Structures are given as structure tokens and as C-alpha cells.
Amino acid sequence: MQDVADAAGVSVGTVSNVLNHPAKVSPATAERVREAISRLGFVRNDAARSLVSGSTNSIGMVLADIENSLFIDMAHGAQDAARAVGQNLLLANTACDMTLQDNYLDLFDESRVTGVLLAPMEDSSAGIARIRSHGRQVVLLNYSPKPGTCCSVLVNNEHVGYLAARHLIDSGRTRLAYVAAHDDYQPVRDRRRGVRAAVEEAGPGVTLEEIDSGGLTTPYGHAVGQDLARRAPADLPDGLMVVTDELANAIIHELHAVAGIRVPDQVAVVGCENNRAAGAAAVPLTAVDMPGRMMGREAIRLLMDEVASGEQHRHATVVLEPELIVRASAPRSGVGVGTSSDRSRGAQS
Amino acid sequence: MQDVADAAGVSVGTVSNVLNHPAKVSPATAERVREAISRLGFVRNDAARSLVSGSTNSIGMVLADIENSLFIDMAHGAQDAARAVGQNLLLANTACDMTLQDNYLDLFDESRVTGVLLAPMEDSSAGIARIRSHGRQVVLLNYSPKPGTCCSVLVNNEHVGYLAARHLIDSGRTRLAYVAAHDDYQPVRDRRRGVRAAVEEAGPGVTLEEIDSGGLTTPYGHAVGQDLARRAPADLPDGLMVVTDELANAIIHELHAVAGIRVPDQVAVVGCENNRAAGAAAVPLTAVDMPGRMMGREAIRLLMDEVASGEQHRHATVVLEPELIVRASAPRSGVGVGTSSDRSRGAQS
DNA sequence: TAAGTGGATTGATGCGCTTCAATCGGTCGG
DNA sequence: CCGACCGATTGAAGCGCATCAATCCACTTA
Numbered sequence: 001m002q003d004v005a006d007a008a009g010v011s012v013g014t015v016s017n018v019l020n021h022p023a024k025v026s027p028a029t030a031e032r033v034r035e036a037i038s039r040l041g042f043v044r045n046d047a048a049r050s051l052v053s054g055s056t057n058s059i060g061m062v063l064a065d066i067e068n069s070l071f072i073d074m075a076h077g078a079q080d081a082a083r084a085v086g087q088n089l090l091l092a093n094t095a096c097d098m099t100l101q102d103n104y105l106d107l108f109d110e111s112r113v114t115g116v117l118l119a120p121m122e123d124s125s126a127g128i129a130r131i132r133s134h135g136r137q138v139v140l141l142n143y144s145p146k147p148g149t150c151c152s153v154l155v156n157n158e159h160v161g162y163l164a165a166r167h168l169i170d171s172g173r174t175r176l177a178y179v180a181a182h183d184d185y186q187p188v189r190d191r192r193r194g195v196r197a198a199v200e201e202a203g204p205g206v207t208l209e210e211i212d213s214g215g216l217t218t219p220y221g222h223a224v225g226q227d228l229a230r231r232a233p234a235d236l237p238d239g240l241m242v243v244t245d246e247l248a249n250a251i252i253h254e255l256h257a258v259a260g261i262r263v264p265d266q267v268a269v270v271g272c273e274n275n276r277a278a279g280a281a282a283v284p285l286t287a288v289d290m291p292g293r294m295m296g297r298e299a300i301r302l303l304m305d306e307v308a309s310g311e312q313h314r315h316a317t318v319v320l321e322p323e324l325i326v327r328a329s330a331p332r333s334g335v336g337v338g339t340s341s342d343r344s345r346g347a348q349s
Numbered sequence: 350m351q352d353v354a355d356a357a358g359v360s361v362g363t364v365s366n367v368l369n370h371p372a373k374v375s376p377a378t379a380e381r382v383r384e385a386i387s388r389l390g391f392v393r394n395d396a397a398r399s400l401v402s403g404s405t406n407s408i409g410m411v412l413a414d415i416e417n418s419l420f421i422d423m424a425h426g427a428q429d430a431a432r433a434v435g436q437n438l439l440l441a442n443t444a445c446d447m448t449l450q451d452n453y454l455d456l457f458d459e460s461r462v463t464g465v466l467l468a469p470m471e472d473s474s475a476g477i478a479r480i481r482s483h484g485r486q487v488v489l490l491n492y493s494p495k496p497g498t499c500c501s502v503l504v505n506n507e508h509v510g511y512l513a514a515r516h517l518i519d520s521g522r523t524r525l526a527y528v529a530a531h532d533d534y535q536p537v538r539d540r541r542r543g544v545r546a547a548v549e550e551a552g553p554g555v556t557l558e559e560i561d562s563g564g565l566t567t568p569y570g571h572a573v574g575q576d577l578a579r580r581a582p583a584d585l586p587d588g589l590m591v592v593t594d595e596l597a598n599a600i601i602h603e604l605h606a607v608a609g610i611r612v613p614d615q616v617a618v619v620g621c622e623n624n625r626a627a628g629a630a631a632v633p634l635t636a637v638d639m640p641g642r643m644m645g646r647e648a649i650r651l652l653m654d655e656v657a658s659g660e661q662h663r664h665a666t667v668v669l670e671p672e673l674i675v676r677a678s679a680p681r682s683g684v685g686v687g688t689s690s691d692r693s694r695g696a697q698s
Numbered sequence: 699t700a701a702g703t704g705g706a707t708t709g710a711t712g713c714g715c716t717t718c719a720a721t722c723g724g725t726c727g728g
Numbered sequence: 729c730c731g732a733c734c735g736a737t738t739g740a741a742g743c744g745c746a747t748c749a750a751t752c753c754a755c756t757t758a
Contacts, residue, residue: 011708016746043483046459047400048744051713066421088456091440107437110395134392249629280598282631360738365716397714400743
């Protein structure tokens with residue numbers, strides 16, 4: 001910077017002003033300085049910058065699973081919103097590894113980012129408490145915080161489960177089954193509650209079987225599908241709620257393509273999340289949509305609110321409502337392929 | 350830090366040593382300092398740290414499209430490799446926006462990251478030149494650099510196209526069509542060359558039609574599918590190479606599910622990239638696999654090499670070979686659903 | 699002509715840390 | 729008992745920048 005100042009025949013203070021408060025500098029001088037900057041290839045040192053100012057204009061976003069399109073959507077929404085308020089969004093993928101997650105939280109903490117968005121897959125209250133105790137703001141995504149510890153953006157996951165079950169009930173299915181795993185993952189727990197509520201509400205005419213898939217990935221889905229396919233037709237549920245799109249697609253694949261069980265005629269299937277793959281699958285998947293983009297945007301809003309209001313901030317939780325997207329795997333009518341109200345994912349707001 | 354020093358009854362130098370060179374400090378003192386650190390909730394300031402050292406241990410990775418699973422795979426591989434050498438990987442998504450890409454390149458440049466991994470969708474030589482001129486290292490992913498300007502990790506995209514075409518030819522298809530768009534995107538250009546080479550090699554018995562889809566996303570694929578479906582059966586190609594999985598799946602959907610054209614019987618389809626969705630689609634897609642994880646790992650290796658060897662570094666290009674994954678949309682035999690050699694994506698190294 | 703005015707510019711200060719030469723205190727050999 | 733030696737510890741210097749009180753300069757007003 002001194003070099004630039006020398007080259008332009010000004011002081012370092014003026015160079016700094018050109019960079020940060022152009023209005024304070026006369027146009028001619030500013031031009032001279034800018035010329036020197038580009039001639040010398042000067043790059044201002046962000047470390048020194050944020051050392052002085054005590055902050056940066058970056059927001060860190062820690063994602064548990066970057067392979068999941070819901071998380072990608074959240075990142076997308078957050079990115080847009082962050083940009084709009086002049087912040088950069090830095091992404092970090094923990095691949096569901098809590099050690100890595102703590103690493104990244106600490107990294108962002110040490111980097112004095114403006115704030116952190118965290119979309120975890122496990123309880124992370126320890127990490128949150130740690131960096132919050134240093135005065136760093138955190139907004140939790142798709143995971144309820146311990147009450148009063150931070151802001152959060154959630155989807156009404158109970159309603160996700162409810163919508164899935166309700167849709168099947170409304171379309172005339174009576175022998176329902178709910179396939180899930182990882183009840184330690186909060187959204188999964190919530191969805192189960194919603195499923196049960198809908199079934200109870202329907203009265204004794206509707207039965208619910210709960211199937212533990214053991215895991216949320218495709219192989220587990222295949223296994224569940226095979227188990228189901230081996231059953232006597234009379235023992236087969238006629239409506240399947242599946243906790244995850246990925247799992248649902250895997251199950252459908254076994255049922256439909258491998259075992260020749262007709263979906264949705266014999267078994268209707270509803271998934272949750274409305275992932276990228278949902279609409280493109282062999283049997284397009286009826287799924288409860290999670291508004292990922294909006295969640296990301298809301299999270300940034302909450303974060304910036306908190307940063308701006310300082311002491312008098314009150315933590316808030318934004319709960320967004322899910323929406324059912326009806327496709328072929330569980331049409332509106334009881335049997336057969338109903339009208340496709342397939343809303344393109346690309347049109348998502 | 351002074352506070353910690355006071356609390357522990359030592360000097361700041363000792364506190365710093367506890368954090369950075371524990372061996373230099375007596376165990377008793379170290380313990381006392383650590384206790385003070387956690388009691389006071391001290392977090393060392395990364396900005397000051399890297400101001401002194403002039404570097405960080407973070408690597409920035411700029412991705413053109415985080416929605417594309419190839420890019421996600423590259424990020425995954427890079428993350429693993431970066432961790433192994435004690436570096437943090439920070440991700441940035443440009444959503445194909447060159448302005449944003451430049452923003453992030455500059456941000457990483459100003460942050461004095463160890464180096465930058467860039468997976469662009471357009472020529473980015475200006476940005477690369479800019480930050481390289483500041484001495485910052487860049488490795489380009491899936492895009493050829495201007496010769497001699499930086500290291501890069503590529504896939505032999507010409508061979509991608511060749512493998513796709515060759516597979517169709519070998520399975521007896523003779524009226525081929527190649528669907529692509531965005532020839533300004535280098536990998537696309539390369540694939541076309543490979544397709545043409547394979548067709549020429551096959552001699553006059555095989556014809557090639559080149560179809561411009563106008564874009565690479567699902568809606569464009571639907572349009573192409575509809576156009577094809579309207580043709581007289583005799584005018585229909587019997588083998589389709591499609592530049593992208595997403596496009597391929599969309600085309601198959603139109604052809605197969607909507608228009609009732611049998612895939613692969615009437616038209617066999619081969620995609621490129623072997624995305625997440627490839628294996629799960631209605632008609633599982635035969636695709637040429639791009640080794641994303643390995644690309645990410647190699648990129649980190651090249652970057653760390655370059656950082657380590659300083660002046661005497663010579664730029665290198667690593668070209669990885671693609672591999673054909675045969676699924677139902679274009680089985681090995683000429684007609685009908687061949688044996689599924691569906692390699693689970695999850696098993697990818 | 700002197701005092702006043704305000705925009706442009708200066709440069710010393712300090713942000714929080716790492717480093718390293720200097721110092722301290724204790725131990726060992728002679 | 730003295731000097732040499734060594735590990736542990738100290739604390740000042742400086743990393744590159746933003747800030748802001750102080751200064752400068754050109755111009756206006758009385």
C-alpha cells in the first residue's frame with residue numbers, strides 16, 4: 001500500500017480512502033491512485049482489513065450434506081439473500097462428520113465472519129453454544145435449537161408427515177405404512193408425529209404400520225422394497241409414506257421395476273423433500289416439498305437482523321409450511337395415474 | 350490474548366507458543382494457559398494470525414454450478430484431499446455468473462488463501478491471470494487453461510464423446526444423432542469431436558445427425574424429445590448420444606413415458622457425466638462416467654505441489670479417462686434390456 | 699489585508715497476533 | 729564455588745490496513 005502511495009505521490013491514508021471512501025478523495029487523485037493500483041497489481045490484504053475493522057463481510061454456511069438437494073437449495077437461497085445485503089457466502093460441507101463440523105464452525109469463528117448459518121444433521125448445541133459464547137451469531141436451519149439459544153428457520157416437519165399421510169388417506173388408502181430411520185434426526189421424528197396424527201384423525205378404518213429402514217440411503221430403500229415385495233399381496237400396504245425422496249425412489253424401483261408391483265395401483269408412495277430426482281424418476285414421485293430456497297433467504301434475514309440489532313435482539317424461529325406436490329406415484333384419485341400437477345422444480349421461487 | 354496471558358500469569362509470547370508450538374512450553378505452564386483460554390472463552394483472531402504469517406490454511410474452491418453432481422463430486426474429492434494435508438476447503442458457488450465468479454476469485458485472493466480451485470463454465474482466463482499475477486496459485490478443473498497459464502485437471506472429453514458413440518455403434522446402431530448445445534463450453538466441444546471421430550471411424554454404414562438442443566437443462570430436453578417424437582418412425586435415429594445426463598433423461602422421458610417410443614428398442618440413449626440421477630431414472634441411463642472425486646483430489650495435489658515447489662514449479666495437466674457405465678437405456682446387445690452392469694455411484698472411489 | 703471556511707490530504711496510532719533475540723533461572727562439570 | 733550451558737520465558741517489533749485528529753491549501757468574506 002505504501003508502494004502504491006509512493007507511486008501515486010500520495011499518502012497511504014489517501015490510498016485507503018480511494019478504496020473505502022472514494023467520495024472523500026478528489027477525482028483526479030483517485031484516478032491517479034487507481035492507476036497505480038492496477039499498474040502495481042496491488043491487492044488489499046483482507047486479513048489486515050478485518051483486523052482493523054474487527055469484522056468481515058462474509059457469512060459462513062456449514063452444510064451437513066452437500067449431496068442433498070435440499071441443502072443445495074438452502075445454499076442457493078442464502079447466497080442470493082447474502083449478495084443482496086453485500087455479504088459473501090462461504091460454503092463448507094461437513095459430510096455429516098461432527099468433527100469436521102466443529103472444525104468449520106471454529107474456522108468461521110476465528111475468521112470473524114459476520115455470522116454463521118448451520119444446517120446440521122445432529123444435535124449441535126455444543127458447537128453453537130461455543131461460538132455464540134464468543135459473540136458470534138448463528139442461525140440454525142432445518143433443526144430446532146435448544147429453546148432460546150439462537151434463531152432458526154424450520155419447516156413444519158410434523159405437517160410434512162401429516163400432509164403425506166393425509167393425501168394417501170384422502171385418496172382412499174387404508175393400510176398405510178411409514179418407512180423411516182434415524183429417529184435421532186429431528187425432522188424425521190417430527191414427520192413421524194405428523195403421520196401418526198393424520199392416521200389417528202382418520203379413525204379405525206385406517207391402519208398404520210411403521211417400518212424401520214435402518215438408514216436413509218438408496219441401499220436401505222432397496223432392502224425395504226425387497227422385503228415388501230416378498231409379502232403376500234394381502235399383507236402389502238396400499239399406501240406408503242417414506243421419510244425421504246431418495247429412500248422412496250429406491251423402494252419404488254424395487255417394487256415397480258424389479259418385483260412388478262404396480263405403483264400407484266397396488267401401492268401408492270409419497271416421499272418427503274421433493275428432491276431433484278423426485279420428478280424425474282421412473283414413477284414420478286408425489287412428495288411433500290420443502291421450500292429450501294426460501295429457508296436460505298429467511299436465514300440470512302434473521303442473521304442480519306440479529307447482527308444489526310445487537311443487544312436488544314430476540315431470537316426468533318421462522319416456520320415455513322410444506323406443500324404437497326402430486327405426481328404419479330400417488331395421484332389424487334384413489335387408483336391409476338391422475339392428472340399430473342407436476343410443478344417443475346425449476347420454477348421454485 | 351493479553352487477558353489470557355495475565356490470567357495465566359505468563360506473557361503473550363507464551364500464550365502464542367501454547368497455541369502454535371506446544372513443545373516449547375513446559376507442560377505445567379501449557380496447562381495453566383489452556384485453562385485460562387477456555388475460562389475466558391478466548392478465540393484467536395485468524396485475521397491477525399494470517400496478517401503476520403502472510404498466508405492461511407484454507408483453500409478456496411469456486412464452482413460454477415453447485416447443482417450439478419459432477420461439481421459436488423469434485424468438491425467432495427477436494428475436501429478429502431485438502432483435509433489430508435491440513436487445509437480447510439471453502440466452497441463458493443457462482444451459479445454460472447461470471448461477475449460472481451470474479452467476486453469470489455477476488456475475495457479468495459484478498460483473503461490470501463493457500464490457493465484456488467476453479468471449476469468454471471466459461472473461459473475464465475482473465476480472472477485467472479489477474480489472481481495469478483498476484484502470486485496466487487490456481488488449478489483449473491474440467492476446463493483447459495490457456496497453455497502454460499496454470500495447472501489443470503481434465504477429463505478426456507473427446508474420449509467421453511467417443512465412448513458414447515462407439516458404444517452405440519458396437520451395439521449395432523447405425524443412424525446416430527448427437528444432441529448438444531453450448532459449444533462455447535469447452536467440454537461440450539470436445540465431446541462433439543469425439544463423437545464425430547467415432548462415427549468417421551465406423552465408415553459409411555453409420556450416419557450422424559447433429560441436433561442443437563439450445564440449452565442443457567431439462568426443458569430443452571423435453572423440447573428435443575417432443576421434436577423427435579413427432580418424426581416418422583423411419584426418420585427416427587436409433588442411437589442418441591446426449592451431451593449431458595440431465596438432457597438425456599429429459600429426452601428419454603418425452604420419448605418413453607410420453608410418446609411411447611421404446612427405449613432402448615427403438616432408440617438407445619447414452620448420456621455423459623453419470624450424474625446422481627442417471628441410475629435412478631425411469632429407464633436407467635447408460636452414461637459415460639466422469640471421475641469427479643478423483644478430479645478433486647488431483648486438483649488439490651497439483652495445487653499443493655505448486656505451493657511447495659515455488660519458483661521451480663512447472664504447470665501440469667492431469668487428464669483422467671472416462672469410463673462407460675452400461676445401463677438399460679443402451680444395453681450392450683443391440684436390442685432389449687441387456688445385463689445390468691449398473692455400478693452403484695456410491696461405490697465410486 | 700487578515701481572518702475565516704471547508705474540502706483534500708496527511709501520517710501516527712493501534713488492531714491481535716507471531717516471531718525472535720534477549721533474558722532468566724536452574725543444573726552440571728570442573 | 730564459578731562459569732558454561734540449556735530449556736523456559738519474555739516482550740518488543742512489525743505484519744498491512746482503517747481511522748481520525750491535525751494540517752494544508754485555495755478561496756471567500758469582512
